[in-house]
Amino acid sequence: MKYYIIAGEVSGDLHASYLMKEIKFWDEAAEFRAWGGDRMQKEGATIVKHIKDMNFMGFVEVLANLKAILNNLRECKKDIMAYNPDCVIFVDYPGFNLRIASFCHLKGFKTFYYISPKVWAWKKGRIAIMKKVLTKLFVIFPFEKEFFQKYNFDVEYYGNPLLDEIQDYRKTQDKEIFLKENSLGDKPIVALLPGSRVQEIKNILSIQMSLVEKFPDFDFVIAGLDTYNEAFYRKYMHDTDAKIVFNKIYSLLNVSYCAVVCSGTATLETALFNVPEVVCYKANPISFAIGKMLVNLKFISLVNIILNRKVVVELLQKDWNEQSLEKEFRKIAYDKRYRTEMEMNYSNLQTILGSAGASKKIAKRMYEIISK
Numbered sequence: 109m110k111y112y113i114i115a116g117e118v119s120g121d122l123h124a125s126y127l128m129k130e131i132k133f134w135d136e137a138a139e140f141r142a143w144g145g146d147r148m149q150k151e152g153a154t155i156v157k158h159i160k161d162m163n164f165m166g167f168v169e170v171l172a173n174l175k176a177i178l179n180n181l182r183e184c185k186k187d188i189m190a191y192n193p194d195c196v197i198f199v200d201y202p203g204f205n206l207r208i209a210s211f212c213h214l215k216g217f218k219t220f221y222y223i224s225p226k227v228w229a230w231k232k233g234r235i236a237i238m239k240k241v242l243t244k245l246f247v248i249f250p251f252e253k254e255f256f257q258k259y260n261f262d263v264e265y266y267g268n269p270l271l272d273e274i275q276d277y278r279k280t281q282d283k284e285i286f287l288k289e290n291s292l293g294d295k296p297i298v299a300l301l302p303g304s305r306v307q308e309i310k311n312i313l314s315i316q317m318s319l320v321e322k323f324p325d326f327d328f329v330i331a332g333l334d335t336y337n338e339a340f341y342r343k344y345m346h347d348t349d350a351k352i353v354f355n356k357i358y359s360l361l362n363v364s365y366c367a368v369v370c371s372g373t374a375t376l377e378t379a380l381f382n383v384p385e386v387v388c389y390k391a392n393p394i395s396f397a398i399g400k401m402l403v404n405l406k407f408i409s410l411v412n413i414i415l416n417r418k419v420v421v422e423l424l425q426k427d428w429n430e431q432s433l434e435k436e437f438r439k440i441a442y443d444k445r446y447r448t449e450m451e452m453n454y455s456n457l458q459t460i461l462g463s464a465g466a467s468k469k470i471a472k473r474m475y476e477i478i479s480k
Contacts, residue, residue, distance in 0.1 A: 112193035113142040116201030118304040119373035121145030124199045130471035160335045195478045213241035221245045228255045267466035275464045277358040286359045295327045296365035303370035311390040313344040318430040320348040331357045366440040376410040379454045384440040384447045388423045419453040
């Protein structure tokens with residue numbers, strides 16, 4: 109079978125690569141063409157457009173790049189028609205993907221959405237479109253299935269693929285090798301995850317760096333992505349001696365004592381590695397103000413959203429500053445009771461998410477549907 113996959117973000121590239129791996133288990137003749145990243149390419153996808161050329165977030169940022177986005181939409185539609193796949197799989201990235209899904213529905217392609225748009229947070233009007241144009245929607249949080257049932261939308265839930273990815277990593281990980289390769293281990297390690305988008309890294313990394321001189325008893329290590337080179341990160345590091353480790357987020361979290369994490373999938377990954385964290389985010393002020401008016405959520409980090417209470421501190425916009433960060437960092441670094449309480453809440457999080465195996469089950473279900 110021929111599969112066309114669209115993932116517009118780093119986390120989507122990771123999820124899609126694991127899905128591809130499991131699709132190949134059920135469909136040995138599977139062929140993949142995709143908009144995605146390096147992980148999908150390593151699993152055998154022919155990459156049409158790389159995520160680094162399509163990753164725009166925020167109202168102002170989207171408007172500034174509108175021409176490029178419209179060109180991408182036209183190019184994607186044309187490429188799908190030329191490839192004529194047995195199905196099209198959409199991974200998160202809703203602003204772009206729902207437009208392509210509507211097009212694919214009109215053209216008669218089977219359409220699967222994997223990692224649902226967060227319509228439980230905002231833009232509930234998208235639900236009607238999704239019900240109309242999707243062959244099947246797969247969700248990755250238990251509360252999402254309950255949410256869609258209120259709208260008579262029959263979605264399927266098999267667990268969270270992050271559990272598969274972390275379990276797979278733990279089969280092969282070697283702490284000592286990672287520590288030796290990166291000259292680490294003499295001090296407790298603090299993971300700094302500044303995000304995956306250019307605007308996120310610009311807004312987050314320089315303030316994260318303020319910790320380095322204040323806390324010399326820790327090794328601060330940046331989780332870099334090879335989408336960007338070292339020189340790009342160094343621009344925001346203020347000549348500090350913090351280390352950068354590229355494409356080794358799980359290896360870094362596996363040895364970390366605590367972490368400062370840009371809001372996104374990484375906040376959940378950090379929790380699943382049982383690492384106490386502070387969550388941060390800073391966007392264009394206009395984009396954030398518009399988003400705040402539209403989003404119906406008390407929290408922005410997945411840890412707090414899933415547990416429906418404040419477990420990790422969220423430093424957002426004007427609260428994302430050196431003084432607030434220092435205060436919260438002292439708590440995750442030195443307050444044993446605070447750390448223990450957070451780790452206990454992480455245990456509850458694991459219970460809610462369940463066990464591994466989601467990627468294989470979803471891949472099997474997709475193959476069954478397109479084989480009919």
